């Protein structure tokens with residue numbers, strides 16, 4: 001008997017394998033057993049996931065006292081490897097002297113690297129917990145300053161994480 005004939009003999013199905021019934025019963029038994037175990041899946045979006053402070057979701061601008069913290073230094077824009085950030089500075093009578101008259105992030109370009117957050121001297125841009133990003137067009141993926149501003153109270157987990165580990 002040569003090797004090919006041996007393989008054919010080995011792979012030949014038995015009578016019980018040919019009628020499938022034992023395998024179907026085995027499959028149903030397995031399903032029944034799993035039905036009473038703890039569920040490993042999440043019923044999203046009804047059951048939402050709350051990320052930890054270490055999570056890097058979409059970058060946002062920190063809003064403090066009704067204004068952005070950003071001083072429009074442009075460092076985040078320079079460091080961004082995806083060229084996703086555009087900042088235009090203007091003067092302000094406030095103590096910080098400069099503010100971003102225009103601040104945009106193209107979310108289709110962003111790769112969530114967190115470099116912008118790392119380089120910012122003012123803790124003015126941070127990675128949020130927001131992971132639900134859906135855009136109907138390329139234009140709507142370019143987020144302006146108003147869309148990027150998030151009150152500081154909602155970013156405490158991330159700011160705490162940065163103070164500990166940055």
Ligand code: SF4
Nearest residue numbers: 080110111113114116
């Ligand atoms: S997270 Fe990275 S890619 Fe996204 S805006 Fe910041 S620096 Fe650019």
Ligand code: SF4
Nearest residue numbers: 070071073074076120
């Ligand atoms: S977010 Fe930070 S790094 Fe970017 S322009 Fe404003 S102050 Fe500078």
